[in-house]
Amino acid sequence: MTDRVEISLQVNGVRHSLSIRPWRTLLEVLREELALTGTKRSCGEGQCGACTVLVDGNAVNACMYLALEALGRDVRTIEGPAQGDAALDAIQRSFVDKGAVQCGFCTPGMVMATRALLQDNPLPDEDAIREALVGHLCRCTGYVQIVEAIQDAAAKLAGCAERAHE
Amino acid sequence: MSEERYGDYDVIGRPMPKKDGLHKASGRAQYADDIAMPGMLHGKLLRSPHPHARILNIDAARALALPGVRAVVTGRDFPGIHYGNLPQTRDYLPLALDKVRYIGEEVAAVAAVDEDTAEEALERIEVEYEPLPAVFDMDEALQPGAPQLHGASPGNVSARSAYHFGDVDAALRLAAHVREDLFETQPVKQGMLEPHACVGLWEQPGKATLWACKMSPYVVWRQLAMGLGMALGDVRVVQTYVGGGFSGGKQEAMPMDFCAVVLSRRTGRPVKFVHTMDEVLTIGHMRHPMRIRLRTGTDREGRILAQDCYLLANGGAYSSIGGFSIFLAGAMINLPYRVPNMRYQAQRIYTNNGFCGALRGHTVVQICYARESQLERIAEDLAIDPVALRLRNAVQPGEVTPNGFRVGTFAFRECIEKVVEASGWRAKRGSLPAFRGIGLGCGAHLSGARLMGHSASVAEIRVQEDGTVYLSTGSTDVGQGVETAMAMIAAEVLGVGVDDIRCTRVDTESTPVDPGTFGSRVTLFTGNAVKRAAQEARAQLARIAADKLGVDAADLAFRRHEIFSRSNPKLRMGLKEAVRWGAFQLGQMVTGRGVYAAGDEKIDFRTGYGNLSPAYNPSACVAEVEVEPETGRVTLLGFWGADDSGFPINPLAVRGQVIGAAVMSIGHALFENLVRVQGQVMNPSLRDYKMPLATDLPKLGNFHHYNIVTEDPEGPFGAKEAGQGAGTGVVAALAYAIRDATGLPMNRLPLSPQNILLALMRARDAQGEAG
Ligand code: FES
Ligand code: FES
Numbered sequence: 001m002t003d004r005v006e007i008s009l010q011v012n013g014v015r016h017s018l019s020i021r022p023w024r025t026l027l028e029v030l031r032e033e034l035a036l037t038g039t040k041r042s043c044g045e046g047q048c049g050a051c052t053v054l055v056d057g058n059a060v061n062a063c064m065y066l067a068l069e070a071l072g073r074d075v076r077t078i079e080g081p082a083q084g085d086a087a088l089d090a091i092q093r094s095f096v097d098k099g100a101v102q103c104g105f106c107t108p109g110m111v112m113a114t115r116a117l118l119q120d121n122p123l124p125d126e127d128a129i130r131e132a133l134v135g136h137l138c139r140c141t142g143y144v145q146i147v148e149a150i151q152d153a154a155a156k157l158a159g160c161a162e163r164a165h166e
Numbered sequence: 167m168s169e170e171r172y173g174d175y176d177v178i179g180r181p182m183p184k185k186d187g188l189h190k191a192s193g194r195a196q197y198a199d200d201i202a203m204p205g206m207l208h209g210k211l212l213r214s215p216h217p218h219a220r221i222l223n224i225d226a227a228r229a230l231a232l233p234g235v236r237a238v239v240t241g242r243d244f245p246g247i248h249y250g251n252l253p254q255t256r257d258y259l260p261l262a263l264d265k266v267r268y269i270g271e272e273v274a275a276v277a278a279v280d281e282d283t284a285e286e287a288l289e290r291i292e293v294e295y296e297p298l299p300a301v302f303d304m305d306e307a308l309q310p311g312a313p314q315l316h317g318a319s320p321g322n323v324s325a326r327s328a329y330h331f332g333d334v335d336a337a338l339r340l341a342a343h344v345r346e347d348l349f350e351t352q353p354v355k356q357g358m359l360e361p362h363a364c365v366g367l368w369e370q371p372g373k374a375t376l377w378a379c380k381m382s383p384y385v386v387w388r389q390l391a392m393g394l395g396m397a398l399g400d401v402r403v404v405q406t407y408v409g410g411g412f413s414g415g416k417q418e419a420m421p422m423d424f425c426a427v428v429l430s431r432r433t434g435r436p437v438k439f440v441h442t443m444d445e446v447l448t449i450g451h452m453r454h455p456m457r458i459r460l461r462t463g464t465d466r467e468g469r470i471l472a473q474d475c476y477l478l479a480n481g482g483a484y485s486s487i488g489g490f491s492i493f494l495a496g497a498m499i500n501l502p503y504r505v506p507n508m509r510y511q512a513q514r515i516y517t518n519n520g521f522c523g524a525l526r527g528h529t530v531v532q533i534c535y536a537r538e539s540q541l542e543r544i545a546e547d548l549a550i551d552p553v554a555l556r557l558r559n560a561v562q563p564g565e566v567t568p569n570g571f572r573v574g575t576f577a578f579r580e581c582i583e584k585v586v587e588a589s590g591w592r593a594k595r596g597s598l599p600a601f602r603g604i605g606l607g608c609g610a611h612l613s614g615a616r617l618m619g620h621s622a623s624v625a626e627i628r629v630q631e632d633g634t635v636y637l638s639t640g641s642t643d644v645g646q647g648v649e650t651a652m653a654m655i656a657a658e659v660l661g662v663g664v665d666d667i668r669c670t671r672v673d674t675e676s677t678p679v680d681p682g683t684f685g686s687r688v689t690l691f692t693g694n695a696v697k698r699a700a701q702e703a704r705a706q707l708a709r710i711a712a713d714k715l716g717v718d719a720a721d722l723a724f725r726r727h728e729i730f731s732r733s734n735p736k737l738r739m740g741l742k743e744a745v746r747w748g749a750f751q752l753g754q755m756v757t758g759r760g761v762y763a764a765g766d767e768k769i770d771f772r773t774g775y776g777n778l779s780p781a782y783n784p785s786a787c788v789a790e791v792e793v794e795p796e797t798g799r800v801t802l803l804g805f806w807g808a809d810d811s812g813f814p815i816n817p818l819a820v821r822g823q824v825i826g827a828a829v830m831s832i833g834h835a836l837f838e839n840l841v842r843v844q845g846q847v848m849n850p851s852l853r854d855y856k857m858p859l860a861t862d863l864p865k866l867g868n869f870h871h872y873n874i875v876t877e878d879p880e881g882p883f884g885a886k887e888a889g890q891g892a893g894t895g896v897v898a899a900l901a902y903a904i905r906d907a908t909g910l911p912m913n914r915l916p917l918s919p920q921n922i923l924l925a926l927m928r929a930r931d932a933q934g935e936a937g
Contacts, residue, residue: 047851101190
């Protein structure tokens with residue numbers, strides 16, 4: 001078809017060759033072409049953060065990001081390998097243990113946002129955590145247990161990093 | 167009521183991470199929109215641009231000519247059978263037939279190879295409308311000569327509720343103080359992040375299957391069969407993971423559900439529908455906006471002698487569950503207080519707006535806002551401490567209210583005392599700096615309603631030879647953690663771990679029938695059924711083990727996968743061994759069935775009398791705010807809540823529920839408002855429909871919630887509800903804190919910057935004139 005373009009997209013370390021219509025968002029391509037449905041579709045207009053993925057380490061709303069913009073970049077989603085990726089694992093674990101997951105629809109986006117936050121700021125204070133969540137809605141938890149989970153994950157990861165240095 | 171009490175058990179009473187938590191946190195949980203089937207088509211709904219119009223003709227030829235479009239259906243493709251939640255209020259159709267009654271009502275649906283094509287096809291469907299006069303305001307709708315929405319409901323009265331206990335007029339004549347106030351509340355949306363979604367599949371010779379994110383799949387099952395004119399046995403509803411519900415469209419069958427199935431029949435392919443957020447916010451399903459006129463008489467010490475309430479609810483174009491909504495507001499007007507005389511008159515009005523129904527806290531939230539705000543005013547009038555006024559009127563455990571509620575455990579006093587102490591109320595009240603304020607709000611809720619229709623819950627258990635347990639119920643986990651709580655109850659009884667319990671999600675072909683998740687019923691109703699099912703399975707295991715060990719079955723205890731004699735703990739066998747012995751040698755499968763039917767008492771909806779719920783839970787909270795006089799902006803500085811949710815089966819989940827409920831009510835009080843002009847929603851996006859963000863709330867050090875632990879004899883292990891009650895007093899607490907900060911009457915919601923600024927300016931003008 002004439003309206004399609006051939007692209008190659010690197011997602012979670014794997015290269016995919018795809019033929020897509022150029023106006024498809026990264027969210028649509030992830031969910032529909034690559035069956036990576038862990039990234040959620042909610043508001044579709046950059047307001048809720050449920051679709052958050054990492055592009056070159058930065059958290060972006062995949063619903064507002066054209067798949068074409070991701071060419072040559074490193075895209076990471078919630079399905080990204082958790083083994084060997086202590087950060088993602090610890091964050092997920094803390095979310096579950098601290099009760100930060102209720103319906104779970106905001107959770108993948110929250111986890112990815114946390115990952116981006118902790119990369120930049122390994123021990124954020126509460127204000128920094130709340131600031132980082134400002135583009136993320138959660139209707140279930142009232143955020144208290146999410147903030148606690150992020151604090152918990154940060155503390156655990158900082159502990160790991162310290163031990164690694166010793 | 168100490169911490170140790172949690173420790174009497176092996177499993178329950180301890181914080182337990184959700185069973186499905188990691189599944190969700192790793193993106194593997196499959197929600198309805200995540201389903202993909204071979205050959206699946208995508209559906210879209212065409213909506214009415216008119217608030218009220220006759221449909222003269224629908225021409226889909228141009229849509230069908232578009233490449234990729236597979237089918238279009240209209241109201242004519244359904245049998246024209248109305249369906250609904252209550253027998254007397256069936257006014258829904260799968261798609262509009264000859265009339266539309268609000269902007270956004272579904273008139274046609276298309277199935278196409280992808281969403282873009284389906285969207286494009288909608289624009290090519292030509293609908294010829296004859297616009298009719300429309301009415302949006304409740305008072306106008308009640309006028310003679312107003313446009314009429316439904317022929318069967320002359321005068322636009324969708325539902326009425328009226329009852330009278332005691333003698334209100336006599337009591338008001340005797341009262342030392344009588345106060346009348348008017349309160350107005352706004353429409354508020356459920357706001358769940360997961361939009362409604364479903365996949366329909368038609369299989370020959372005539373069977374419909376629907377996968378959907380439903381809170382009450384069996385309600386959907388019945389409504390789907392009714393609206394399709396099919397036998398129940400030919401309809402199957404399978405529940406997916408639910409990305410938040412809070413009632414509304416996930417409680418009922420929606421147009422998309424009917425259309426998915428019928429378009430699948432047309433095309434021979436599975437058909438998926440997903441609402442956009444714009445659609446979610448435009449269609450019906452929201453909290454009823456209300457006008458509440460409340461008159462309360464007290465004696466000189468502030469003892470309530472009578473309450474007289476007249477309530478109007480703007481129901482929008484259809485009934486939804488509205489008949490029950492307005493009943494409930496009146497039924498809960500008194501709790502948590504002792505009110506010897508009460509009278510309630512309410513009408514739900516049809517207007518050409520999106521329709522209203524249930525939402526977390528249902529109508530208890532609005533009525534608590536009105537009552538609590540007025541109690542504060544009464545305390546002011548009589549110069550009584552507002553805390554003392556509440557305590558003086560508090561319902562005590564074991565009381566029976568005039569409308570027949572038999573209150574069991576009810577730690578209301580403890581809730582109030584806890585939040586007063588934790589918030590520093592005594593030191594702060596009256597001594598905060600300018601534009602700072604503090605307010606108290608109280609409420610109560612039900613642990614499930616006894617309805618005339620389907621009330622009972624059933625659980626089925628099968629213990630496997632490897633010691634794992636299959637637990638099947640008809641209840642749904644919508645994020646509140648039912649699956650984990652039910653598994654904890656079963657694990658406690660059987661002496662196994664929570665991980666050993668395998669829970670099912672609802673499939674109407676295999677799980678036990680159940681009313682579903684609403685009205686805070688699941689922990690109590692389904693929890694009791696699960697406990698009984700587990701007890702039955704345990705009794706079977708005990709008989710098998712007693713036989714093998716040569717002891718009395720009554721002497722056996724179950725712990726850590728073992729069955730042992732209490733009098734001689736050396737006599738023991740593994741749970742697995744008992745299951746195997748039963749299955750292999752005795753031909754006995756270990757199964758259990760449990761039922762909870764909430765007793766045979768039923769509430770009489772005509773008189774309003776009856777014990778509406780098996781258990782009631784009170785709550786109290788204090789909010790501290792700062793108001794910026796230049797902008798009207800409110801900063802919530804601190805929040806302290808306490809809730810008597812009985813014995814917490816899973817304290818981790820209970821905490822999440824009570825905080826979540828409180829924050830939802832904070833949104834209701836401060837920001838949320840579905841703005842409609844001539845029936846058109848003006849803010850159908852999450853940018854403009856404001857819900858609380860992490861930065862809108864107090865920091866962890868100033869945001870606390872306390873469980874007041876009681877053990878209610880009706881609840882499983884003493885548990886009551888936790889998901890709604892904690893939100894009921896919150897709106898009033900905020901309204902009063904703002905009044906404390908500004909001196910303004912806060913009789914109208916939301917307490918948004920615009921409304922506060924306007925009130926401040928009016929007050930200044932009035933002062934200027936007076937000066
Ligand atoms: S779906 Fe992308 S921000 Fe809401
Ligand atoms: S857990 Fe449901 S939206 Fe966050």
